[in-house]
Amino acid sequence: xxxxxxxxxxxxxxxxxxxxxxxxxxxxxxxxxxxxxxxxxxxxxxxxxxxxxxxxxxxxxxxxxxxxxxxxxxxxxxxxxxxxxxxxxxxxxxxxxxxxxxxxxxxxxxxxxxxxxxxxxxxxxxxxxxxxxxxxxxxxxxxxxxxxxxxxxxxxxxxxxxxxxxxxxxxxxxxxxxxxxxxxxxxxxxxxxxxxxxxxxxxxxxxxxxxxxxxxxxxxxxxxxxxxxxxxxxxxxxxxxxxxxxxxxxxxxxxxxxxxxxxxxxxxxxxxxxxxxxxxxxxxxxxxxxxxxxxxxxxxx
Amino acid sequence: xxxxxxxxxxxxxxxxxxxxxxxxxxxxxxxxxxxxxxxxxxxxxxxxxxxxxxxxxxxxxxxxxxxxxxxxxxxxxxxxxxxxxxxxxxxxxxxxxxxxxxxxxxxxxxxxxxxxxxxxxxxxxxxxxxxxxxxxxxxxxxxxxxxxxxxxxxxxxxxxxxxxxxxxxxxxxxxxxxxxxxxxxxxxxxxxxxxxxxxxxxxxxxxxxxxxxxxxxxxxxxxxxxxxxxx
Numbered sequence: 041x042x043x044x045x046x047x048x049x050x051x052x053x054x055x056x057x058x059x060x061x062x063x064x065x066x067x068x069x070x071x072x073x074x075x076x077x078x079x080x081x082x083x084x085x086x087x088x089x090x091x092x093x094x095x096x097x098x099x100x101x102x103x104x105x106x107x108x109x110x111x112x113x114x115x116x117x118x119x120x121x122x123x124x125x126x127x128x129x130x131x132x133x134x135x136x137x138x139x140x141x142x143x144x145x146x147x148x149x150x151x152x153x154x155x156x157x158x159x160x161x162x163x164x165x166x167x168x169x170x171x172x173x174x175x176x177x178x179x180x181x182x183x184x185x186x187x188x189x190x191x192x193x194x195x196x197x198x199x200x201x202x203x204x205x206x207x208x209x210x211x212x213x214x215x216x217x218x219x220x221x222x223x224x225x226x227x228x229x230x231x232x233x234x235x236x237x238x239x240x241x242x243x244x245x246x247x248x249x250x251x252x253x254x255x256x257x258x259x260x261x262x263x264x265x266x267x268x269x270x271x272x273x274x275x276x277x278x279x280x281x282x283x284x285x286x287x288x289x290x291x292x293x294x295x296x297x298x299x300x301x302x303x304x305x306x307x308x309x310x311x312x313x314x315x316x317x318x319x320x321x322x323x324x325x326x327x328x329x330x331x332x333x334x335x336x337x338x339x340x341x
Numbered sequence: 342x343x344x345x346x347x348x349x350x351x352x353x354x355x356x357x358x359x360x361x362x363x364x365x366x367x368x369x370x371x372x373x374x375x376x377x378x379x380x381x382x383x384x385x386x387x388x389x390x391x392x393x394x395x396x397x398x399x400x401x402x403x404x405x406x407x408x409x410x411x412x413x414x415x416x417x418x419x420x421x422x423x424x425x426x427x428x429x430x431x432x433x434x435x436x437x438x439x440x441x442x443x444x445x446x447x448x449x450x451x452x453x454x455x456x457x458x459x460x461x462x463x464x465x466x467x468x469x470x471x472x473x474x475x476x477x478x479x480x481x482x483x484x485x486x487x488x489x490x491x492x493x494x495x496x497x498x499x500x501x502x503x504x505x506x507x508x509x510x511x512x513x514x515x516x517x518x519x520x521x522x523x524x525x526x527x528x529x530x531x532x533x534x535x536x537x538x539x540x541x542x543x544x545x546x547x548x549x550x551x552x553x554x555x556x557x558x559x560x561x562x563x564x565x566x567x568x569x570x571x572x
Contacts, residue, residue: 057451063439250435253397254496255425256452257418341397341420 051267051326062247062264068240072233072269076276076325077283079229080317083222084284085304087313090218092304097211104204108181110139110170114194123168126192130172133187135179142169229273229321230328237269237332252340262333266326273325277318285314347406348373348504348535349394349427354403356389363389365563367403371537373503376530376553378546379539380568381560387539388432390560391506394537395427396420408503425453428497430507432539434489436481442492443468443477449500464499471495471525486513494525504535511545519545527553 110130114122123141130139142150147169148161172179181199188195241248244265251261288305306313347370354367363386371377371394379387392398393405396412405412407423415423428449436445443464444451450460468474471491476484484492490510497505507526511519523545530536530553540546549555557568 060440060444061437061448061451063437246435247437250437250448251452252421253424253429253431253435254449254452255421255423255500257421259418260452337417341399 050263051270054267055263058260058264059267061251062240062244062268068236068243069268069272071236071239072272072325073276073279075229075232075236076273076321077280079225079232080277080280080321081284081287083225083317084281084288084314086218086221086225087317088288088305090215090222091306091310091313093211093214093218095307097208097215100211101204101208104200104207105178106174108172108174108197108199110172110188111167111196111198112170112192112194113167113196116165118194119168122192122194123170126170126188126195129184129187129191130170133179133184135174135177137173137175139170139172142171226320226324230324233269233273233325234328234332237265237329238336240269241265241333241336248337248340258334258337261337262330265333266329269329270322270326274318274322277321281314281317285311346373346409347371348408350404350406351393351400352404352406354393354400354405356386356393356398357401358389362401362563364393364560364565367565369558369565371504371535373535374530374533375535376527376549376555377537378549378555378557378568379537379560380541380543380546380557383541385560386563387541387560388508390565391429391508391537391539394504394506395424395429425449425500426503428500428502428505430490430493430497430505430510432508432512434493436489436492438481441478441480442473442484445481446473446492446495446499448496453500460499467495467499472521487515487518490514490518490522491525494522498529498534502534505529505537507536507538509540509542510538511540511542516544520548523549523552 110126112119112122112126127139127141130136144161147166148159150169151159151161151166181197185197188197248261291305349371351367351369354364355362356364367390379390381387389398393400394407396405396407396415399405399412407415407420408426410419410423412420437448440448446468447460447464450464465474465477468477471494473488473491473495476488476492481489481492490513494507494510497507505526510522510526514522519542526536526538527549538545538549546555546557550557559566559568
């Protein structure tokens with residue numbers, strides 16, 4: 041741990057003399073900078089996707105788990121009676137915070153997406169819906185079903201489990217996909233930086249040979265390359281992160297009608313999460329360049 | 342030839358490359374403060390011999406000892422540390438072309454972590470000694486062949502190494518300059534440094550023998566021989 045910390049400190053402080061030994065290379069410098077920038081930009085979006093999916097899964101799970109619907113199917117002349125009986129049962133059920141029968145307008149609004157506006161719900165044989173809001177720790181669904189079976193034969197309790205689970209699962213998978221994307225982005229970044237480092241090491245074979253000739257240790261030579269690539273990756277990723285955050289900032293704000301996509305972004309302290317991307321890119325560059333440098337140096341005497 | 346305390350020792354060394362044996366049965370001990378010339382026709386293995394002497398090559402068989410340590414058992418860091426005690430002047434002098442001459446000459450100090458500020462006076466004196474004071478800020482590609490050789494020599498000696506190995510150090514310079522470089526190497530030997538020069542310039546060797554007690558070795562038919570008195 042102490043060794044790692046001293047290595048990080050040495051990396052940050054640097055050695056101006058050692059830094060000058062590696063000539064400033066053109067395309068490998070730009071490649072590292074641009075790759076890190078693009079990858080950080082993409083990582084900002086993948087992170088936003090992951091966090092948004094997480095929030096969505098949480099919200100869906102929470103909202104749906106706290107509400108249930110009671111559907112009453114009965115002949116028209118018994119509908120009011122059964123509705124009242126059901127409401128009475130619900131009022132006396134522990135764990136039910138409140139229950140109310142949906143009005144005709146609300147039922148019409150629910151059917152509107154399928155049947156269009158102005159449906160004459162009062163003339164149609166559609167069931168009466170009762171919205172149930174739970175309190176903590178919730179009600180006993182099986183017990184409530186048994187009571188309803190005895191007292192309101194036409195009532196069917198839907199606690200939303202059937203369609204809540206796939207929704208929450210979908211959101212959770214989306215979150216995993218986001219994290220997987222971040223993992224792939226950083227793996228691709230490592231591969232690109234390794235290629236750039238190998239190219240730089242090959243282009244500087246003479247520099248390395250001269251340094252070995254005058255008694256430079258492998259760690260000294262590797263450090264000169266590692267520091268350069270790490271700092272390039274750090275600065276490229278910082279630029280990419282800022283660009284990504286600006287792009288996310290300008291995405292449409294979350295709206296009821298906009299659905300999931302308009303909610304893609306960061307919320308509250310979540311805006312701090314992308315700050316981890318540049319240091320992470322630097323760590324990836326550090327490891328990739330170090331491995332590449334050590335491998336190259338081992339091939340030389 | 343081995344005996345006593347040595348700085349570099351080769352014991353029955355062979356070196357093969359590309360399926361062919363370049364050197365065979367080489368035994369040699371370099372005593373501290375000695376002066377050697379290494380001769381032989383082009384392609385006879387002089388450069389290979391020198392590379393074996395500073396651990397750039399590992400023998401195919403036999404043993405090379407640098408400062409009493411077998412090269413085979415030395416770690417890469419050990420080899421690097423040994424090279425700080427051996428100044429090498431290459432035939433194809435290599436520099437870091439993006440750094441000025443002064444920084445190239447100071448390279449051994451830089452890599453060993455010694456401060457430039459403390460060594461600045463030494464560096465200036467050394468550049469003056471090899472006649473490059475006025476070229477200190479020039480980049481290596483701007484130097485002439487002779488200037489490059491002198492800069493390489495300055496770089497080889499800046500750490501005050503125990504041994505100086507020079508591969509054709511006068512290869513690219515005129516007679517006057519080669520005499521000047523020889524004088525520098527003789528002076529270093531008088532200061533107690535062990536010197537070995539690989540050269541096929543017999544005139545240079547004869548000139549050296551008037552200034553210093555030098556042993557002349559010749560590589561012929563993959564073997565190392567002590568050259569005759571005619572040299």
